[in-house]
Amino acid sequence: MTKTLARYLRKLPKKTRSIVLTSLYGITAGIAAVAFHKSIQFVFGHTIEHFSTFSTRTFLIGSFCTIIGSSLIVGLLLSNYCKDAAGSGIPQLKLAFWSDFGHVPWKVTWVKFIAGILSIGGGCSLGREGPSVQLASGVASNLAGLLGEPKQNRRHAASSGAAAGLAAAFNTPLAAITFVLEEIVQDLNSRFLGSVLLDSVLGAFAVHALSEKHPALEISAVGSPDWLIYLLTPVVAAAAALVGVLFQKTSIGLRATTRKMNRIPAWIRPAIGALIAWGIAVSIFLFTKAETGQGHLGVFGVGYEDLNAALTSSFSWKVAGLLLIGKLIATIACYGMGGCGGIFSPALFLGGMTGVLLSGLFGLFVDLTPEAQITLAVVGMSSCLGAVVRAPVTGILIVFEMTNEFYLVPALMLGALISSAVSRQFCKYNFYEELLEQDGHQLEHVIPPRDLKSWQQLPVSAIANFSPVIIKDLSPEVLSEVLEAFPYLRFPVVVNKEIKGVITREEAKEALEEQREPELAPLIICAPSQSIRELQYSLIESATGLVGLVDPGAKRLIGIVTLHDLLRREVAITKEYTDDV
Numbered sequence: 001m002t003k004t005l006a007r008y009l010r011k012l013p014k015k016t017r018s019i020v021l022t023s024l025y026g027i028t029a030g031i032a033a034v035a036f037h038k039s040i041q042f043v044f045g046h047t048i049e050h051f052s053t054f055s056t057r058t059f060l061i062g063s064f065c066t067i068i069g070s071s072l073i074v075g076l077l078l079s080n081y082c083k084d085a086a087g088s089g090i091p092q093l094k095l096a097f098w099s100d101f102g103h104v105p106w107k108v109t110w111v112k113f114i115a116g117i118l119s120i121g122g123g124c125s126l127g128r129e130g131p132s133v134q135l136a137s138g139v140a141s142n143l144a145g146l147l148g149e150p151k152q153n154r155r156h157a158a159s160s161g162a163a164a165g166l167a168a169a170f171n172t173p174l175a176a177i178t179f180v181l182e183e184i185v186q187d188l189n190s191r192f193l194g195s196v197l198l199d200s201v202l203g204a205f206a207v208h209a210l211s212e213k214h215p216a217l218e219i220s221a222v223g224s225p226d227w228l229i230y231l232l233t234p235v236v237a238a239a240a241a242l243v244g245v246l247f248q249k250t251s252i253g254l255r256a257t258t259r260k261m262n263r264i265p266a267w268i269r270p271a272i273g274a275l276i277a278w279g280i281a282v283s284i285f286l287f288t289k290a291e292t293g294q295g296h297l298g299v300f301g302v303g304y305e306d307l308n309a310a311l312t313s314s315f316s317w318k319v320a321g322l323l324l325i326g327k328l329i330a331t332i333a334c335y336g337m338g339g340c341g342g343i344f345s346p347a348l349f350l351g352g353m354t355g356v357l358l359s360g361l362f363g364l365f366v367d368l369t370p371e372a373q374i375t376l377a378v379v380g381m382s383s384c385l386g387a388v389v390r391a392p393v394t395g396i397l398i399v400f401e402m403t404n405e406f407y408l409v410p411a412l413m414l415g416a417l418i419s420s421a422v423s424r425q426f427c428k429y430n431f432y433e434e435l436l437e438q439d440g441h442q443l444e445h446v447i448p449p450r451d452l453k454s455w456q457q458l459p460v461s462a463i464a465n466f467s468p469v470i471i472k473d474l475s476p477e478v479l480s481e482v483l484e485a486f487p488y489l490r491f492p493v494v495v496n497k498e499i500k501g502v503i504t505r506e507e508a509k510e511a512l513e514e515q516r517e518p519e520l521a522p523l524i525i526c527a528p529s530q531s532i533r534e535l536q537y538s539l540i541e542s543a544t545g546l547v548g549l550v551d552p553g554a555k556r557l558i559g560i561v562t563l564h565d566l567l568r569r570e571v572a573i574t575k576e577y578t579d580d581v
Contacts, residue, residue, distance in 0.1 A: 009148070029140045032135060032136050034168050040301075041121070063281075068278070075269060102137075102153075103145075119341050124273070127342035140158060140162075160192075167201070168207050170402070178393045183389065236355050238419075239354055244386075248387075248427060249427070254337070287322070343389075379408075379411050379415040392419070456536075459532075463566060469491055474495070479512060490546050524541050535566070546563075549561065
């Protein structure tokens with residue numbers, strides 16, 4: 001069926017074909033995201049939420065078995081099948097978009113779908129939005145492959161699917177547009193703007209058709225804030241931003257420490273984080289149930305029920321303080337120990353509870369209405385999210401689309417300015433970029449520059465291959481094995497750790513046929529720190545179109561760069577900034 005559809009699409013005019021493909025990406029990605037959310041709600045509703053209506057003993061046993069059991073399964077899936085499906089998925093998608101032309105392997109997509117449902121639906125303190133973006137993008141990327149799009153032309157599908165996924169997650173299509181362009185594409189004027197816009201709408205339509213017609217969070221009408229709210233907004237924004245900074249630093253720090261725990265198997269680590277989260281969550285639930293008669297489950301899962309309560313009615317600031325501390329520790333544990341889930345929902349929750357807590361403390365000294373509490377909670381949500389992901393326009397639009405309150409825009413803008421300043425003061429990069437740095441990816445090597453001059457000033461290491469196939473023995477047997485195993489046209493030759501030169505595929509074949517010693521071409525070398533501009537001159541000097549990277553200290557070959565590597569990256573950059581959708 002897909003082959004027939006692909007043949008039909010190839011007959012369409014280019015513009016028409018692009019629109020049809022974009023629509024298909026958005027519809028399928030939106031449906032996948034809705035199915036993901038519905039599955040999470042089903043699992044959570046029939047486990048943690050269901051057990052909370054029974055006796056304390058049943059709740060403790062049921063919730064413990066659910067969160068630990070699901071986390072063990074998640075750990076096995078991630079460690080045995082796909083490590084790239086861990087975490088939120090946004091950094092992995094960003095890397096796939098830039099380094100692999102938007103190609104997201106199918107294995108990442110299905111593992112993310114199953115592991116995300118089990119982890120978040122099973123009660124771990126993580127969000128569903130990041131996973132929605134990654135799996136929706138993966139669905140669109142793989143659909144593009146089925147419809148005949150080559151691997152090097154999947155950015156269109158990946159960005160479209162990501163927009164549809166986030167629009168379906170929050171039912172906020174405008175925020176989905178800005179987030180994908182701000183965070184993934186990193187260019188609000190990108191050529192992908194049209195497709196991202198269309199698929200954000202289609203993602204929202206998918207939610208309306210298959211799920212709810214209202215946003216993930218609701219809010220009571222608040223009206224125009226008075227002067228007192230504007231005076232308190234900077235304090236709440238700064239405090240929420242600091243909570244976001246604390247969350248970012250501790251989560252990423254724990255993640256680095258966890259990876260060094262060689263004695264603890266990787267598949268068990270998510271369960272350890274889940275155990276910590278469970279202990280905190282059940283303690284807060286039982287305490288609030290004993291104190292107020294209503295137990296709060298906000299530390300479990302996404303926590304939207306308690307956040308909704310804080311945005312629609314008067315909410316105890318003391319309970320908000322408990323939930324803030326509990327959610328912060330639980331999310332750090334779940335994410336830092338390698339769980340599968342995002343940080344959007346936790347950031348919104350932490351920011352909202354910070355606003356409620358501070359408004360309650362302010363209320364001890366000044367007269368604040370329930371509407372003022374809700375306004376400050378909304379400011380806290382936007383500020384904490386903005387500090388963590390450092391996408392201020394997205395933070396403003398998400399909350400604005402959730403509230404439909406134009407009066408809140410000035411306060412949200414003021415909060416965004418303050419949270420951005422606080423975040424940049426304490427963190428060099430946003431949450432996702434720090435994860436890429438921690439995984440050994442230098443950002444300047446992942447995301448291409450905007451102009452030719454900046455591109456030529458990048459180090460050679462930005463495009464080098466540090467795992468080349470090296471021939472270490474020129475015997476006929478070894479040459480035959482290498483030629484059969486690898487399709488490359490040229491190979492560096494290093495014998496007894498001494499660089500001998502380069503052998504071409506043609507020369508190797510002729511030497512084998514004539515039963516003689518192969519002739520080697522000289523290997524032009526350069527240092528990894530040299531610029532791409534200097535590399536271009538070295539490639540001109542090379543008779544084989546290959547340059548070797550040599551460690552200046554040890555004088556050993558550590559990588560290679562070919563003319564194909566250089567042209568491939570330059571074509572990718574040119575295509576990104578000059579093509580039309």
